[in-house]
Amino acid sequence: MAQFYSDKVMEHFTNPRNVGEIPDADGIGEIGNAKCGDIMKMYIKVKDGLIDDVKFKTYGCGSAIATSSIATEMIMGKTIEEALQLSNKAVVEALDGLPVNKIHCSVLAEQSIKAAIADYYTRQGIDPTPIVGKLADPHQPICEL
Amino acid sequence: MAQFYSDKVMEHFTNPRNVGEIPDADGIGEIGNAKCGDIMKMYIKVKDGLIDDVKFKTYGCGSAIATSSIATEMIMGKTIEEALQLSNKAVVEALDGLPVNKIHCSVLAEQSIKAAIADYYTRQGIDPTPIVGKLADPHQPICEL
Amino acid sequence: MDRFIYADNAATTRLLPQVLNKMMPYLTEQYGNPSSLYSFGQTARQAVDEARDTVAEYLNCRSDEVFFTSGGSEADNWAIRMAAHAMAKKGKKHIISTAFEHHAVLHTLKALKKQGFEITLLPVYENGIVQIDDLKQAIRPDTALVTVMFANNEIGTIQPISEIGAVCREKGVFFHTDAVQAVGHIPVDFAGLNIDMLSLAAHKFHGPKGVGALIIRKGLRFANLIEGGAQEKGRRAGTENTAGIVGLAEALKLACLDMEKATPPMIAKRDRLISGLLGSVERSRLNGDPIKRLPGNVNISFEGIEGESLLLLLDFKGVCASSGSACTSGSLDPSHVLLSIGLPHAIAHGSLRLSLSQDITDEDIDTLLEVIPPIINRLRDISPLWEKILKNEKYE
Amino acid sequence: MDRFIYADNAATTRLLPQVLNKMMPYLTEQYGNPSSLYSFGQTARQAVDEARDTVAEYLNCRSDEVFFTSGGSEADNWAIRMAAHAMAKKGKKHIISTAFEHHAVLHTLKALKKQGFEITLLPVYENGIVQIDDLKQAIRPDTALVTVMFANNEIGTIQPISEIGAVCREKGVFFHTDAVQAVGHIPVDFAGLNIDMLSLAAHKFHGPKGVGALIIRKGLRFANLIEGGAQEKGRRAGTENTAGIVGLAEALKLACLDMEKATPPMIAKRDRLISGLLGSVERSRLNGDPIKRLPGNVNISFEGIEGESLLLLLDFKGVCASSGSACTSGSLDPSHVLLSIGLPHAIAHGSLRLSLSQDITDEDIDTLLEVIPPIINRLRDISPLWEKILKNEKYE
Ligand SMILES: Cc1ncc(COP(=O)(O)O)c(C=O)c1O
Numbered sequence A, B: 001m002a003q004f005y006s007d008k009v010m011e012h013f014t015n016p017r018n019v020g021e022i023p024d025a026d027g028i029g030e031i032g033n034a035k036c037g038d039i040m041k042m043y044i045k046v047k048d049g050l051i052d053d054v055k056f057k058t059y060g061c062g063s064a065i066a067t068s069s070i071a072t073e074m075i076m077g078k079t080i081e082e083a084l085q086l087s088n089k090a091v092v093e094a095l096d097g098l099p100v101n102k103i104h105c106s107v108l109a110e111q112s113i114k115a116a117i118a119d120y121y122t123r124q125g126i127d128p129t130p131i132v133g134k135l136a137d138p139h140q141p142i143c144e145l
Numbered sequence C, D: 001m002d003r004f005i006y007a008d009n010a011a012t013t014r015l016l017p018q019v020l021n022k023m024m025p026y027l028t029e030q031y032g033n034p035s036s037l038y039s040f041g042q043t044a045r046q047a048v049d050e051a052r053d054t055v056a057e058y059l060n061c062r063s064d065e066v067f068f069t070s071g072g073s074e075a076d077n078w079a080i081r082m083a084a085h086a087m088a089k090k091g092k093k094h095i096i097s098t099a100f101e102h103h104a105v106l107h108t109l110k111a112l113k114k115q116g117f118e119i120t121l122l123p124v125y126e127n128g129i130v131q132i133d134d135l136k137q138a139i140r141p142d143t144a145l146v147t148v149m150f151a152n153n154e155i156g157t158i159q160p161i162s163e164i165g166a167v168c169r170e171k172g173v174f175f176h177t178d179a180v181q182a183v184g185h186i187p188v189d190f191a192g193l194n195i196d197m198l199s200l201a202a203h204k205f206h207g208p209k210g211v212g213a214l215i216i217r218k219g220l221r222f223a224n225l226i227e228g229g230a231q232e233k234g235r236r237a238g239t240e241n242t243a244g245i246v247g248l249a250e251a252l253k254l255a256c257l258d259m260e261k262a263t264p265p266m267i268a269k270r271d272r273l274i275s276g277l278l279g280s281v282e283r284s285r286l287n288g289d290p291i292k293r294l295p296g297n298v299n300i301s302f303e304g305i306e307g308e309s310l311l312l313l314l315d316f317k318g319v320c321a322s323s324g325s326a327c328t329s330g331s332l333d334p335s336h337v338l339l340s341i342g343l344p345h346a347i348a349h350g351s352l353r354l355s356l357s358q359d360i361t362d363e364d365i366d367t368l369l370e371v372i373p374p375i376i377n378r379l380r381d382i383s384p385l386w387e388k389i390l391k392n393e394k395y396e
């Protein structure tokens, strides 16, 4: 059965890991907008500088859902520093590649994690910008990157 | 078996009637030229005002050969006046039609008969023009009509 | 995989075995070139001529008005470009079309625009139907051509072709219609509708891919798109695709002979599918006029979800369908068709097109009605957009 | 009918059963649209992608340089028109070609001429081969494009493509070659020959009719001939003819794999046919270079007869062949190819093209050598032109 996506993407799309919300999350990040057809929302729980739990909700195409899923796996249990280093490229590689016109989904995943961490710092009263860097405007269409 | 030409054309092309030369012809008419790919040469024998014999030789395509053949049949035994009235249209009809781009062949047939009759009159010392009318210049490409 | 339900007949259709049977001689022993003199070639010639007669018979045009092409796109390009260039010589550089034409038309118009043509795209309103008064107002002394599709490929709405034809004829403006979605599905009467040029594609009515036709009214003569040999009376060069042409004609014949009988049950299935989905999925809406639409077209938007992920999950269930979401096409914006009828982007992204054929059974409809709502719910469950919608939050 | 001998393979070829077998899934169950997302469509997509890779492999180009079209004519039109228009914007409106190109090229050039392009047609001399010095002299600062066919369709002569490619590359002029007669018959190395664009058609090498390709060098990007959907990376719109594309690739593969083994016996048959006919029919001559010609091409003129009647009589004997006579084509002048190599009209009219394939056996060659001379004699017997020739009369 020929597929548009790699087996890995399909696997994550069909059985997404860490779907849902964390009611008492320490940080929440949302990136994307309805106009573009992609919204990712990441919830993190932080304990001792580690990502203790992460969950996501995604509105979007197959690769948007798959990239969110694998990204949560990739940062689960990692330090915040490690999570911040997750690049969209690493996500693409972990999924055995994405079609060219879907690369923006991996950017969304990276950015939504950063946004959640930034939110975490903000809640702690710490300015996230020096740590997290400049984030994409959540209302700017990342799909046009 | 599908054909480009009508059965009648094919029949006359395959078994042309009255092919050859008349060594002591009373009139010979030749129309067409090699450049156009069509030359018809008609030989007639006249007796008591009737076409006593007619033969042809033709260089040309299938319909050129078929039109010459059927034209000889159509004037054989007829009076000169009747032979002069043979129109290219009658030849086309007798052949159950010709493809549009082959109509000029029937004109060649008509003209070559007229040319042979004109030659007959000339040999008799009679100016053929008032009787036969103006003939196509034998060296003008009739195919471009 | 459960059942296999092919509900994407507006994209392409199954080649009917009867049609393939008719084509087979020309894919095997009868490989002669129709332009060859010998009888082996003339047999192919005869097949092409008969196909032309068949097309003429079922579309009510003359045989010598039928020009075979490689498909709908070529026919559209040929008609529009060449009419435009011919008219431009007479100083007419204005073309009228609609906002929701197929890209074969719109992108051709875009190319013409770059070359200095002025394009007016008529609105199609919420129901997806052109209004004749808009057309009347748009026609100017320098209007070269009106090109309006017969039926839309995404939302299936049928345009008032008869009225458009009448207006164009009266005003002396050429009228082309892209009838790729209409031919073989609803009656198409070339002569009776005052059409000057009409495009069609065989693979949309159970014929082969890679073959279509442009019908050009007798007496109209524009330049060629594909120059070369003397095929198609010197107006479309290229060795004839005998098998394809024979297949086109046979498929058209079968579709037209069947149409009267096949249409009412198809409409019944379509309408059951529409009301079933609208009834069982909240915040869903039908796109395009409910009545003036192709017998097999269903197009529904579901808020809060994105079309591609819906298609993928349907694929797991053995359902082939299509969406107007940008993600399917690889472009950024969702379908221009859905935007043209006023859908917001976010809603357009959540659209699903199911296009039926006679292969679809009542059980298939049951299956679709059973399978689709839970998939929508599943996607909504993980959708932050759906969250916002439920909370009545503003989005977009 | 006696034996059936198909000796018109330059017109079109028999679709090989192995090729049809490869196509069959896409003419039956696998009817999915390659542009569709669902797996049913992706199976077709995969087939198209693999076909593209195969073409790339056997022509030594990149997969992303292969654009499928509806045939050779479309490919020629696309390449020439669009390169011309692109270059015109840079003030380059001069195109170089040859006097004996296929009409798909020549008529396209004619259309461009009307639009203000200047066309130089290089002579091809008695042997039917372009001279590289002529090309060098013809190239000007405003030369937009050189288009020279790889091998001629009537007289089979093979052009010095490598030298032409080198000159064009050196001078920075785009080079298109119509390789419709070459591909599948002689080695064609796209990258190695410095070709910028190359046209081919499947039905000339035992593939299906109605499908071809234009190979466009990576980095070159001209306008589209057929605008519309995103197929072929947005450069050639139209729902993909999956079966045709698969057939093209399979036929190309088989032809190329077989070429080394098949060519020497084909050349042997060709040369036996040529020398047999020249030996047994007085006042006959071979048209085109005897060595630099396609393995299957025989083209001989017989004085004093006209080609069409020869073809009809051959047809009775079960022989399919072709002629350069005007009568065959419905035009007035005999083939421009035969005139381009200096044949007088009258002699050009009496030409016969026999184009062989691997189906042709040694017995077939015997039959041809047996059957043809008496037919020539029969036609000469009733030919007043032959009379003149025998009498050494001037004619024409
Ligand atoms: C040299 C050459 N170019 C172009 C063509 C046109 O190819 P097609 O008929 O497939 O369009 C042909 C054959 O007809 C040809 O022999």
Ligand SMILES: Cc1ncc(COP(=O)(O)O)c(C=O)c1O
Residues within 6 Å of the ligand: C010, C070, C071, C072, C073, C074, C076, C102, C104, C149, C151, C152, C153, C178, C179, C180, C181, C201, C203, C212, D237, D238, D239, D240
């Ligand atoms: C309305 C409409 N026009 C044109 C086309 C193009 O047809 P094809 O893909 O056969 O070129 C299509 C289908 O793709 C269509 O639906």
